[in-house]
Amino acid sequence: MDGLNKMNWAQKLKAPEVKFPKGIFSFYLSHPFASREYVRKWELGFEGRHPKIALINPFYDVEGEGRDDVRARDAGEKFKKLPGYDWRLTQRDYIAICYSRAIVGIIDENAGKSIGTLMEFVMARALAKSPKLLICTNEKLRGHPWLKTHFHKIYPSFEEFEEDVEKQVMRVQEKWGF
Structure with a gap:
């Protein structure tokens, strides 16, 4: 022991x-860097309206190295x-994805500028x-075969997502007990 x-x-x-x-269902919130300001504003409002659902935003909600x-x-x-900053950033995002129960992704007008968002989906x-x-x-990407086969459900607007998300959470909780 010494x-x-x-x-x-x-x-x-x-x-x-x-x-x-x-008692909290967590989603990793994957979205383009260029969209982070409006997504953050929506995220905080969403969590106020849905207090039992947490959106883990990789740009603001993950402690430690990687988002300086x-x-x-x-x-x-x-x-x-x-040196090593990019590696630490991606490892930190992997950990946040592992920590989250589910994922909600955002594809908007900035989607073409973000490789990280697509890698997080994968x-x-x-x-x-x-x-x-x-x-x-x-709208141009909504029917893309990779998106249609990758995601359980695709919403054309934030409002439609909010109307349905608690139903989706309940479905998963009933099946898996989370």
Whole structure:
């Protein structure tokens, strides 16, 4: 036991404790970087109207390394990426997707500018997140075969999503007990 006191940081390192909230259904909120301001405003309003549903916004709701660039840009400041920053950012997003029960994606006029959004959709699919819901305000992309086969349901507006989301959550809770 005496050797335990002499362990270095690497020997003591453990994965952080994960506590899933009881009574809250969490969605990872995947959306383009260029849409983050209006999506954040909608997200906070949504959570006020649906207090038992949390939307985990990767730009604002995930602690730790990886989004210093967003804070700097939102404050009008410059940001310099250090080596390894991109890796840490994607790993942090993977963890947030794993932590969330489901995913809601947003495809809008900025969809063509965001590879990360599409990669998050694929990761959520690979991790069997359910339900996989999509708000697609971009009419040109709404009928795309990849979106139609990837998501359980596609909504043409935020309003239609809000009218149906609690029904989708209840369906999953009844089936899986979450």
